[in-house]
Amino acid sequence: MISFELDLKPLRASLRSLGRAVDDELERAVRAVSRDIRDEAKRSHAYTDRTGRLTRSIAAAPTSGRFSDGDLDGAVVATMPYASFVEEGTTRARAYQFLGTAWVLTRDAAEQRVQDALERAVDRSSLR
Secondary structure: OOOOOOOOHHHHHHHHHHHHHHHHHHHHHHHHHHHHHHHHHHHHOOOOOOOOHHHHHEEEEEEEOOHHHOOOEEEEEEOOOOHHHHHHOOOOOOOOOHHHHHHHHHHHHHHHHHHHHHHHHHHHOOOO
């Protein structure tokens, strides 16, 4: 039989640091993804924007929550009252899914941003 003792205090500190770093880095990544979706929606929409107001109303909403609490959230909104009619269509007009399409076009880049954020979090926590 062998008896041994491990000092895990440094590991505990690194794990706490990792949690904070993951929260910070993922919040930054979600904010960046929201901006990317906003920019793509403004750039590649298929609708005819006669006044420019709908396109100008597309905005990245502030992030909310924390990953560690399970409620990190980002969003992109179009604030014109008729934006949902353009996005989803009506019984008389077809849908021009400018926000949904922007998400599909940026999804791969979004996944890469999240992976990069997690790598930075691990680097910051001194676990490597």
